[in-house]
Amino acid sequence: MTESQNLQAAENLADVVILGAGPAGLVLGSLLHSSGIDCVIVERASREHLRARARAGFLAANTVRILDRHGLGEDLHRYGREHGVCEFRTEDGRFSLDYGRLGSGERHTVYPQQELVSGLLTRFLDSGGRVHFETEALAVLDADSRRPSVTVRGADGRRGRWRARYVAGCDGRHGAARRSLPPGAVRHYRRDHHVSWLGVLAEAAPSLDAVGYAVHRRGFAGHMARSAEVTRYYLECERGASAETWSEDRIWDELALRMRAADYGPLRTGRIIQAGVVELESDVLDPLRHGSLFLVGDAASLISPSAAKGANLAVLEAEILARALVDDLAHGDPEPLARYSARCLAHIWRAQEFSAWMxxxxxxxxxxxxxxxxxxxxxxSRLESLRLSRTQQDWFAENYVGV
Structure with missing residues (x-):
């Protein structure tokens, strides 16, 4: 049997094929499924890996509202915790901002992304939603037609094809959705911030009651609680550095120095369970649509982790796209889909501006x-203005939590 015959034999149908089962894909799938739209999610990772993959953990107030609006917020209210204070440590001293009482008065909810994904996945599957795990999307074909298709490869190496009315690319910057865009289909805006972070996940209780930002002559250090037992740290490092060159002792010594533990109290230490280097880059694609293919989350735009916007933008875009797809497929109104890109880009550029400022x-x-x-x-001078100016503090709070 030829490859084309294999593909034809394995051909499947859905109204919407969603690439990727991260927050964007699962929220989009849940909203479409609950509205009676036939959809399927194609995910290259295994179910077990998906549930354990550690990512960001700060949910904006609007993200919580979106999840609540669609009955998806029960677990985060049960297990997450609200957070509204950040602390800056600099060569000129330290100061705290109770940002939950500034600006629009909104706070973050700390809830590890793997827990969010695990809960969304369970709800989606329990409601009858379809997810094909360990299935890699290879390419989106005929996106400029009314019947696009997605070629896939399963864990056993066999290839198949999904045909759909629409394809939602929620599969990140290196996924099939972006790779399938023809030359000239979109404009690509990109910025390299020339900053690298060593991201560390430690089996250690938080050392601060706040998110901690330390500015030091040796480089930035950050402290972000994930749970009562796990803390995320960041250390600015040399460009091109490898995580393997950082021993646990070196990590804790450098964190203590940059966080000024000698002045403000020791850090709680523990086993390093994950370490990796992050290059701070940003990019935006415009438009976020090519024919029947839509880009969502990191496939639409990559944002640096400096202000915890990535997952929050993904959830917002997923809701906007879900509503537009329901309007088109269930009610015959294509206008919201035509506005999808412009609506999302307005939010994306505002988030990008604040992230670059941070x-x-x-x-x-x-x-x-x-x-x-x-x-x-x-x-x-910026830090001093943030310490002293209520106007600056209100602006910071509104943009820090807002999406």
Missing amino acids: IRLLHGTPGSDSESLFQDSLRR
């Missing part, structure tokens, strides 16, 4: 030349 706030400029010293003085 990067400039938290990182010094290497070198001792006049340009570097000028930029470093601007950074110190």
Whole structure:
């Protein structure tokens, strides 16, 4: 049997094929399924890996509202915890912002993303939703037609094809959705912030009651609680550095130095359970649609982790797309789909602007030349304004929690 005959034999149908079972794909699938739209999720990871994959853990107030609106927030209210304070430690001292009482008065909910994904996945499957695990999407074909298709490869190496009315690419920056865009179909905006972080997940209780941002001459350090037993830390590192060169002792020594533990109290330490280097980059595709293919989450835009916007944008975009698809498929109204890209890009660019501002706030400029010293003085001035100006604090709070 030829490959084309194999594909034809394994051909399947759905109104919407969703690539990726992260927050974007699962929220989108849940909303479509509950509205009676026939959809299927194709996910290259196994079910077990998907439930254990550690990612971001700060949910914005609007994300919580979206999940609540569709009956998906029960677990995060049961197991998550609200958070509304961040602390800055600098060469000029330290100060805290109770951002939950500033700006629009909104707070984050700390809830590890793997727990969010696990809960969404369970609800989706229990309601009869379809997920094909260990199935890699290879390409989206005929996206500029009314009957696009997705070629896939299962864990056993066999290939198949899904035909659909629409395809939702929720499979990240390196997924099949982006790879399948023809040259010139979208404009690609990209920025390299020339900053690298060593991201560390530690089996250690939080050392602060706040999110901690430390600015130090040796580089940035960050403290973000994930649970009562696990804390996420970040350390600015040299470009091109490998996580393997950082021993546990070196990590804890450098964190203690940059977090100024000698001045403000020791850090609670524990076993390092995950470490990896993150290059701070941002990109945006425009438009977020090519024919019958829509981009969602990291497939639509990549944002640095400096302000915890990625998963929150993904959930927001998933809701916008779900409503538009229901309007088209169930009610024959294509207009909301035509507006999908513009609506999402307005939110994306606002989040990108704040994320870039946070990067400039938290990182010094290497070198001792006049340009570097000028930029470093601007950074110190921004921090001082944030410490003293209520107007600046309100602006920070609104954008820090907002999406």
